[in-house]
Amino acid sequence: MDFRDPAPFPFRAPPGVPLDDAVRVGDPGDLAAGLPQLLGYRPSESVVLVALGGGTGRRVGLTVRADLPPPGYARELAAVLARSLATDGPRAALAFVVSEAPDEPELLRPDAAGPAGGCGTDLPHRSLVHDLVLALDAVGLPLEQALLVRAERWWDFDCPGACCAPDGGTPLPTGVGALEAAAVASGTVVAADRGALHERLAPPGEAARAAMEAVVLRVGLEGPVGRSAARRRIRSAVGRCRPGRDGERPVDEEVARIAWSLRQPDVRDWALMLSLGEDAAAAEALWTECTRRAPSPLDAFPAALVAVCSWLRGDGAMANIALDRALDSEPGNPLAGLLEDALSACVAPWQLRALLAEAGRSAGVTGLPGAPAR
Known part of the structure; x- marks a missing residue:
């Protein structure tokens, strides 16, 4: 040629x-x-x-x-x-x-x-x-x-x-x-270079981290909230992260409650499906904010979700950086482990999207897009 x-x-x-x-x-x-x-x-x-x-x-x-x-x-x-x-x-x-x-x-x-x-x-x-x-x-x-x-x-x-x-x-x-x-x-x-991609997930300064850790501890002692309440909170935060909005940053307590709720498998699986819909960019922005500010190991699931969103849109560099963050924070994180296996096998974005959509439909999640043509 x-x-x-x-x-x-x-x-x-x-x-x-x-x-x-x-x-x-x-x-x-x-x-x-x-x-x-x-x-x-x-x-x-x-x-x-x-x-x-x-x-x-x-x-x-x-x-x-x-x-x-x-x-x-x-x-x-x-x-x-x-x-x-x-x-x-x-x-x-x-x-x-x-x-x-x-x-x-x-x-x-x-x-x-x-x-x-x-x-x-x-x-x-x-x-x-x-x-x-x-x-x-x-x-x-x-x-x-x-x-x-x-x-x-x-x-x-x-x-x-x-x-x-x-x-x-x-x-x-x-x-x-x-x-x-x-x-x-x-x-x-x-990004100017690969290092600039790392900066997108860089944690805040020492004072902000200390304040966030105090909020996370207090929220964690309250115990888990119901699935419906957790979904409503996430949907509200995603709505405020949509492109074209003022970009209101979630407060520390909101980040803490979302990060804790992602430890619940049914909430996390539902949140994973947000990467397939029209709010995928907004969801990725929320997961990025949670990854930056939540202390370890609560940042592991948001980081794994950032990796999924990045890979689905074809950004392999950001996907691997986010995946490394998740595995460094929590080596046994199940979602990060599954994604690591998929990326190691070079599962294409369209294949991962089809697999997630099928899993979502099997779990009864409605409103999922059909699998895209290759």
């Missing part, structure tokens, strides 16, 4: 954009420039694999990313990434190496054909691309194209032209691209 073909390229929408709203991109530079929208943050020193599938074999599916490996671990990392990508059932893959590393002497290339000693320079991380080709081939996937993204430019590792010579490169598109426009329209905020 030649990405210089002017035919538009249909993408799976970025996190927060409905999957059936295809975004069309016709240039490899647009893909490279759109990586922050695909990942939810701006990657650095990373390797990214993107699955290609669908009826035409040109629809973006699962996207997996890892830090660039230290020496000696490239082959192992490539195998892990390839196996993960293969769980999406794609037809082929794309690879992006995002790195500011300088060019390498040709002598360092594992496939160098020149005489010993070599001459000139080559793009960095070519050996990693070689390992990716072998790992993808082992799972039956061709690597359609591999790009280096560096210093606001991109190179095709297989292009022999001057445009992709080490001292060349093509500038990344400027202005608002199709993926960025779709993300903005959906209200998705791209």
Whole structure:
């Protein structure tokens, strides 16, 4: 497949954009420039694999990313990434190496054909691309194209032209691209880096934590409330977290009562279904607030719910960060454990949505959407 073909390229929408709203991109530079929208943050020193599938074999599916490996671990990392990508059932893959590393002497290339000693320079991380080709081939996937993204430019590792010579490169598109426009329209905020995603769940300062712990203790001593009362409280809080509202923050007592109520399996299972409906974004905002402010282990279930909401909207980075928070807080948390198994098996968002909807219908939950088409 030649990405210089002017035919538009249909993408799976970025996190927060409905999957059936295809975004069309016709240039490899647009893909490279759109990586922050695909990942939810701006990657650095990373390797990214993107699955290609669908009826035409040109629809973006699962996207997996890892830090660039230290020496000696490239082959192992490539195998892990390839196996993960293969769980999406794609037809082929794309690879992006995002790195500011300088060019390498040709002598360092594992496939160098020149005489010993070599001459000139080559793009960095070519050996990693070689390992990716072998790992993808082992799972039956061709690597359609591999790009280096560096210093606001991109190179095709297989292009022999001057445009992709080490001292060349093509500038990344400027202005608002199709993926960025779709993300903005959906209200998705791209983080500056992965660390900024962690900050979204960071606990408040020491004084606020102490005050919250006192409220949590007092509410906990009162004992559990009934299921109906807990649901009403959660629905009220979700309603105030909807996009476009003033964004009134729940007070400490409300956070404490919601966090305690999520320890009740019937309330938690009902709350999980909120991630499937029209209030999914508002529910995620509430679970995020509860995760930030509830002390351990009461933050575990809200964090697991954040992970579910994030994965369902395609934000794997945020899902894994929230899942780590839940498991660190309460290693035996049942919801976090189930989700960890699902993410380890690379269960696609559409598959998880279908599983949750079926479980909800079996439990008698009404008003659930049908399973979306893949």
